[in-house]
Amino acid sequence: MKKANVIDLAHNILLKHIKPHMTIVDATCGNGHDTLFLASRVEHVHAFDIQQEALDNTRSLTKDLDNITYHHTSHEHITKLISNYDGVIFNLGYLPKGDKSITTHHISTVNTLKSLHEKNQGFVLIVAYPGHTEGIIEQVALQSFLDKQDIKYEVIRLPHITKKDAPLIYFYTY
Template sequence: MNLQSALEFSHTVLSENVGLGDTVVDATVGNGNDTIFFASLVGKTGKVYGFDIQQAAIDQTKQQLLLTGLQAQTTLICDGHENIAQYVHQPIGGAIFNLGYLPGGDKSIITHGVTTLTAIKTLMLLLRRGGTICIVIYYGHPGGEEERESVEQFARQLDQKTYNVLEYQFINQVHTPPRLVVIQKR
């Protein structure tokens, strides 16, 4: 078996921990790949909340959801993930972030450490036992290193009695291959 990329491995982890009927959050909708993945995973009895600050990303993902028949269980919100607490009030089984900029989009619109951490902390308060947050970190762009460092530093100090935390990364690849940080409530 080939080792999975950080993104592939995030889906593997989430598939094991999220199921039909769960509520989940896609914190960075972008082109909607993770939103669609989540919508299939939780099914019609579940709920996916998706956040992005770019209206174009929300609109395009809405179209994809309509085409794939997955719109019923999905609510897309054009707002920053730092405001998740205003919209999500029930326990969640999982969440995903793809940090960085939207591939094929405006590279100057990036996620930022401060708002990313606000969102992670909000989601941690909503996590049910066994619930899992996957943070796929792309950090090769200006500002990416700072965000990666702040997320890793935060994750490293979480109490192991309450959270299982891991980082998945290829250590022999050139450039800056994405890393995956997973936070799971025990």
């Protein structure tokens, strides 16, 4: 039996919430695995990344699918570029097998979440990786931001109990 990892768990959470008619935003498309997972199950996916390499990797993996719009820009622009969506997912950190000095950043991540909260639309799933310096800073900023949100947001946080710097999953709906 395959050992489940954080992405498998995140995908299982998504399976409970996504429907075929939905439009989902992959805020950090990386190597395209989440984009592929989503585009195989929903009507449309918007894939964002600041790195051309990430977008190229995602396009290559999803070349047989025609329901994806690629955005070579920061996830900070989601609410400016897309008016209707049913959910947003983030897989924070750096591009696996890429330049580890290029990471998501706590300021842009929190700013994006603020703009998503203003829209008050759909769900948000975040996988955070506190196993590197910016990841720790980002996870602390993320936790602080979510702790201050109105009680109407039910935030689920799934930590790994036996490994201190293991990835965390945050999930909430509006």
